[in-house]
Amino acid sequence: MRVIVIGAGLAGLSTACHLVGSGHEVTVVERQDGPGGRGIRRTQDGFAFDTGPTVLTMPGLLADAAAAAGSRLADLIHLERLDPAYRAVYADGSEIRVRHGIEAMRDEIAATCGPDDASAFPRFAEWLRRLHDVEMPHFIDAQFDSPLDLLRSPVAAATLTRLGGFRRLGPVIRSWFRDERLHRLFSFQALYAGLPPDRALALYAVITYMDSIEGVWFPAGGMGQVPAALAAAAERGGAELRYDTSVRRLIRDANGAAAGVELDSAERLRAEAVVCTLDPPTAYRLLLPELRPPRAVRGGRYSPSAVVWHVGARGEPGPGIGHHNIHFGTEWSSAFRALVDDGRLMPSPSRLVTVPTLSEPQLAPAGHSVLYVLEPVPNLTGTVDWRREREPMRERLAIFLAQNGYPTDVVTEHLVTPLDWARDGMHLGTPFALSHTFGQTGPFRPSNLERRVPGLVFAGSGTVPGVGVPIVLISGKLAAARVRAYLPDATPPPRRTVRAPL
Structure with missing residues (x-):
């Protein structure tokens, strides 16, 4: 049975791995030029920026997905445990390290x-x-x-x-x-x-x-190796991955069931089921304009967003700086009230600074560093005008880095605001989808089934079970199970483990 997966992020790749292992013919279509989705690698001026999540936990879920497609994770990627997992820095100058x-x-x-x-x-x-x-x-x-x-x-x-x-x-x-x-x-x-x-x-x-x-892990070669490993597992298992390929619309048969997709090139790919990993509001707007989205999609409460500043800088961090560094501001409860209730920037914000070149120097030229700087900010329902705030935010982050021992002689950079997330198809400019209130968790979160369109299944952070690298890997597994229930006649291939060449 043929299945099309829209999106080669972690959810889509997990879905593909689990489906090829159960005998389905899988094609993954991805608009970008490689795997990764929100975490695709961006290279510029000799630096490699991994644009998605920087914290990897529960690697057993990666191993499960690879194994479903017939591969061993250890043959695809090398993971090292980070110890300490985090260095926490407080406003009084004290530090606590999260040890394994x-x-x-x-x-x-x-x-x-x-x-x-x-x-x-x-x-x-x-x-x-x-x-x-x-x-x-x-x-x-x-x-x-x-x-x-x-x-x-x-x-x-x-x-x-x-x-x-x-x-x-x-x-x-x-x-x-x-x-x-x-x-x-x-x-x-x-x-x-x-x-x-x-x-x-x-x-x-x-x-x-x-x-x-x-514990927290880091892959040799950087976080971009995580989707690369899953893509390799899916392809070795028999999936076809088509990059630089955008979907124009969903094809439905005479009974209204999903029957494939039409690409921007006008090419039509036929299938018995389709798995969509787009943010649900975007999916309904682009692929299902004739359907009223479920209440949880159209009226849900969405998480705050984040500004992420990717920096390639001359020099290396000062002594004591870790791979992952959390800098807590002086404010706590009032900062969250500003962010979540008032839609304002956090007073005395807390920030995450990841320095992947401390573990993988090859992500930058010799004597240089890659920095990933994240500050939580309101989503686009907030009061911030990002056209005006973009440069002041960059200046504040640069001052913060200089004050805390990070290199600030910037060679190249890439700043992402909620406007950029929105342009990439993330509703209200947040990469964190619906917040996990009780009323938006489990059976109250948008379902991974669209029962009005048989054969259409959702995966990713906007559906069950939710947000985070381990969780979206599980969402792919759950989506694959939905497809198998809908198409029970696929014949699983003979079980074999594909090993990487020495």
């Missing part, structure tokens, strides 16, 4: 925050593990057809309730630790869910588990 391993992190907390918080950390880590173990199989890596599906695992739901998963994340973290710096360190991940920590459900501490307990 319970004992190492307990020692770090003892040295920076004192014995009481250190003694709490092993129990906190165990609580995070238990949250993960109940959430992953029952509420993340799971299909939902209606809210009633929440009741299909009553023991898991009861366990999640008993663990405090439906309390608010901020207060729960404060109940574990006394030091306010730890409150920030173990709750900032709520921003990935598009919410302030004091409003996010504690169940989103599962993100904290992924990076602070399971």
Whole structure:
């Protein structure tokens, strides 16, 4: 059975890998000139900028996708654990490093925050593990057809309730630790869910588990090697990947079912099913203009956005700077209120600076550095005029870098604002899609099925289960399962493992 996947980002490539392994004939069409989607690699003036996520966790999900297509992940990509995973810097000049391993992190907390918080950390880590173990199989890596599906695992739901998963994340973290710096360190991940920590459900501490307990990884060659590896696995499994190929419209048969796509070139690709990884509002506007989008798509609350400044600079960072550096501002709750409620820039913002050349110097010329600087900002429903604010933002980021020991002799750069995200098809200029409020999670999030168009399936951060590298990999797996249920007659190929040549 032939399936077309629109988009060669991580969700689309995961879908392709899982489908070729079950015997489907898969064609992936991608408008850009290579794999990666939002994380495609940009090269300029001898520097390589990986434009998407910089933090890689849960590599087992990558391995699962590669294995589904008949490849071993280790034959496609080499991953190194980052230890420390993060260097956290506070406004008072103090620092905490997120170390891998319970004992190492307990020692770090003892040295920076004192014995009481250190003694709490092993129990906190165990609580995070238990949250993960109940959430992953029952509420993340799971299909939902209606809210009633929440009741299909009553023991898991009861366990999640008993663990405090439906309390608010901020207060729960404060109940574990006394030091306010730890409150920030173990709750900032709520921003990935598009919410302030004091409003996010504690169940989103599962993100904290992924990076602070399971660990953060980095691939040899940079983050661009992640989609490259999945693309290689999909092609070795038999998928066709067509780059520089844009879809003009969805083809439907006489019964209204998905029957393929028409390209901008007017070429028609026929298929029995189509998987779309576009942001759902964009997908409905471009491919399904005759359909009224689901309520969750047209009226949902969307996450804040981010400005990302990609910098190629002469020189190297000062001593002590890590691969991932989180600089917390003086403000916390008021900063989130400004960002989320008022649609304003954060006062005294917190920022992420990733320096991938500390782990992979070949991303820049010798003696130079690549910097990835991210500041959370409102999406396009906010009050910021990005045509006027673009250059002042760049100037503030340059001053911030200089004040914190980063090289600032800029050779080349690329600044991305919400206007740029919007031009790339991301609704309201945010790459983080719908926020993860309870009413936009699980069965309440836009479904990965469009039941009015049989054979059309969605994958990516705008559908279930949500946002983040591990999560969109799962979304591809779930989308593939939907296709297999719709087209059950495909014959799986003989199982074999393809190894890379020596």
